[in-house]
Amino acid sequence: MQDKERGFGPGAGKDDDGSEDIHGSKHVRRPENGHSLEGGHSPAHGQSQEDRHAVDDAAGVLSGEVDVDVARVDPGQADVDAAWMDRALALARQALGQTSPNPLVGAVVLDETGRLVGEGYHHRAGEPHAERLALAQAGAAAQGGTLYVTLEPCSHYGRTPPCVDAVIASGVRRVVAAMVDPNPLVAGRGIARLRQAGIDVQVGVREEQAQRLNEPFVHYITTGRPLGVWKAAMTLDGKIATVAGESRWISGEAARALVHEWRQTYDVVLVGSGTILRDDPQLTTRRAGGRPGRDPVAVVVDSSGRVPVNARLFTTPRTRPPVLATTERCPQFVRDAWARAGAQVWVVAAEPATGRVDLADLWRRLGEAGLTSVLIESGGEVAYSALAAGLVQRVNLFIAPLLFGGASAPTPLGGTGIRRLSDAWRLTSVEVSQIGDDVLITGRVRSGTGPNAGQKGKGSEAAGCSRES
Numbered sequence: 001m002q003d004k005e006r007g008f009g010p011g012a013g014k015d016d017d018g019s020e021d022i023h024g025s026k027h028v029r030r031p032e033n034g035h036s037l038e039g040g041h042s043p044a045h046g047q048s049q050e051d052r053h054a055v056d057d058a059a060g061v062l063s064g065e066v067d068v069d070v071a072r073v074d075p076g077q078a079d080v081d082a083a084w085m086d087r088a089l090a091l092a093r094q095a096l097g098q099t100s101p102n103p104l105v106g107a108v109v110l111d112e113t114g115r116l117v118g119e120g121y122h123h124r125a126g127e128p129h130a131e132r133l134a135l136a137q138a139g140a141a142a143q144g145g146t147l148y149v150t151l152e153p154c155s156h157y158g159r160t161p162p163c164v165d166a167v168i169a170s171g172v173r174r175v176v177a178a179m180v181d182p183n184p185l186v187a188g189r190g191i192a193r194l195r196q197a198g199i200d201v202q203v204g205v206r207e208e209q210a211q212r213l214n215e216p217f218v219h220y221i222t223t224g225r226p227l228g229v230w231k232a233a234m235t236l237d238g239k240i241a242t243v244a245g246e247s248r249w250i251s252g253e254a255a256r257a258l259v260h261e262w263r264q265t266y267d268v269v270l271v272g273s274g275t276i277l278r279d280d281p282q283l284t285t286r287r288a289g290g291r292p293g294r295d296p297v298a299v300v301v302d303s304s305g306r307v308p309v310n311a312r313l314f315t316t317p318r319t320r321p322p323v324l325a326t327t328e329r330c331p332q333f334v335r336d337a338w339a340r341a342g343a344q345v346w347v348v349a350a351e352p353a354t355g356r357v358d359l360a361d362l363w364r365r366l367g368e369a370g371l372t373s374v375l376i377e378s379g380g381e382v383a384y385s386a387l388a389a390g391l392v393q394r395v396n397l398f399i400a401p402l403l404f405g406g407a408s409a410p411t412p413l414g415g416t417g418i419r420r421l422s423d424a425w426r427l428t429s430v431e432v433s434q435i436g437d438d439v440l441i442t443g444r445v446r447s448g449t450g451p452n453a454g455q456k457g458k459g460s461e462a463a464g465c466s467r468e469s
C-alpha cells in the first residue's frame with residue numbers, strides 16, 4: 001500500500017521491480033532540477049521561460065553514499081537499463097507535488113565503466129533541469145558514459161541553452177530516456193539532436209511508469225487544461241450519504257490518510273457549494289509527518305453566492321487562498337464579503353441551460369493559472385457535471401463496508417444520468433486495491449465513451465445534463 005501514497009492516484013509511485021527506492025532516504029541530499037514551464041500560461045510557450053539551469057547548484061548531490069543494488073541486477077542490458085531508470089524515476093518522485101506546472105524529472109549518469117557518477121532531479125519550477133544537475137555532478141566522468149533520464153531532454157532555446165547541448169558537451173556515449181517529452185516545443189526534437197550528434201539514444205525504458213508519474217503534466221501540456229481526477233467514497237450499497245445527509249465518515253482512517261497524501265500532489269481540490277453547506281470541510285492537507293506547507297488551491301463552485309463567510313474554507317489557515325468560482329448571478333455584496341474573507345473570486349461563464357458555473361470555462365481559467373491537476377471531491381452534482389463536460393480523466397472510488405439503504409440517499413453521481421447503456425462512461429486501466437477495510441478502484445475514463453462522446457471539445461455540453469437531484 002505504500003506505493004499507493006505517491007502520485008496521481010494509486011500506483012503512480014510504483015516501482016515495478018519492487019525495489020524500495022530512495023523515498024525519503026538520505027541518499028539524495030540536494031534538490032535539483034527539471035523541465036521548466038514557469039508562469040504557467042499557455043503551455044506550448046512556457047517551457048523555456050526562466051530556465052535558469054543553475055548548474056553550479058549541482059555540486060555535492062552524490063556525497064559518495066549511493067548504494068544502489070543496480071550493479072547486482074541481472075547482466076542483461078535491458079534489466080540494467082530498467083533498474084537505473086527506476087532509480088531516475090525514484091529521484092524524480094522526490095519532488096512529487098512540488099514541480100507543477102513542470103514535470104517530475106530524474107536523471108542518473110554512469111561513467112564508461114557503468115559506475116554511478118551523477119544524479120539529480122527537478123526540484124521545482126524555476127530551478128535547473130535534472131539532466132543538467134546530474135551531468136554537472138558527473139563532470140569529466142560522464143565522458144563515454146550513459147545518461148538515464150525520465151523525460152526526453154529539452155531542445156529549445158530559452159534564456160539559457162537547451163539541455164541537449166549540455167548532454168552533447170558532456171561526452172556521454174549513450175542516452176536512455178523513459179519517454180518523449182509531450183511538450184510540443186520538444187516532442188522528439190531533443191532526441192533527434194542527440195542522434196545527430198552521434199549519441200546512441202534509446203527511448204521507452206519504463207515508459208508506462210514515467211507516463212503515469214507525469215499524468216497531469218502530459219494532459220496539461222497537450223490540452224492547456226488541468227487533469228481531472230474524481231474521487232468519492234461510497235458504501236457497499238452505493239451511497240455517499242444517509243437519507244439525512246450524514247456522510248462523515250464513510251471511508252476508513254487509512255483511506256482518509258491516503259486522500260490527504262493525494263491532496264499534497266494536486267494543484268487544486270474542487271467541491272461544489274452543496275458540499276460546503278452540508279459538510280463544511282477544511283480542504284487542507286493534514287497528514288501526520290507530512291511535508292510542510294503545500295495545500296492545493298481549494299476551489300468551490302457556487303453559482304449564486306450561497307457559501308457563507310464563516311465556512312471553514314475561509315477560517316482555516318491555508319498556504320494559498322481559496323477560489324470561489326461563481327457567475328454574474330452572484331450578488332456583488334457576496335463577492336465583496338468573500339474577497340474580504342481572503343478568497344479570490346472568479347466570475348466565470350454560466351451554463352446556458354442551468355445558469356450554473358460552466359466547468360469547462362473554469363478549467364480553462366485553471367489552466368491559464370498554471371494549475372495542472374484537479375482532485376474533484378464534490379458531491380454528485382458537480383461530479384456529474386464535470387464528467388459530462390469531459391473534464392474527468394481518472395476516477396478513484398473508495399467502497400466502504402457499510403450499508404445505508406434509503407432510496408433517496410445520494411449516490412456518487414447525480415445529474416440527469418444517461419438513459420441508454422451504450423452511453424455509459426467506461427473505465428480502462430482499472431486497478432483494484434484494498435486500503436484498510438475499504439476497496440479502492442481506479443481507472444482512466446476511456447475516451448470516446450459517455451453520452452457526449454461525439455461532441456468532443458464542447459465543454460459546455462454539460463449544460464442540461466446537470467440538475468439538482
Ligand SMILES: NC(=O)c1ccc[n+]([C@@H]2O[C@H](COP(=O)([O-])OP(=O)(O)OC[C@H]3O[C@@H](n4cnc5c(N)ncnc54)[C@H](OP(=O)(O)O)[C@@H]3O)[C@@H](O)[C@H]2O)c1
Nearest residue numbers: 232233240247272273274275303357378379380381382385
Ligand atoms: N462520500 C463522498 O465522497 C462525498 C464527497 C462530497 C460530498 N458528499 C456528500 O454529498 C452531498 C452534497 O452533494 P451535492 O451534489 O450537493 O454537492 P456538490 O456537488 O459538491 O455541490 C453541488 C452544488 O454545486 C453548485 N454548482 C455550481 N456549478 C455547478 C455545476 N456546473 N454543476 C453542478 N453543480 C454546480 C450547485 O449549487 P448552485 O446551483 O447554487 O451553484 C450545486 O447544488 C452531501 O451530503 C455531502 O456529504 C459526499
Ligand SMILES: [Zn+2]
Nearest residue numbers: 035129154163
Ligand atoms: Zn532541459
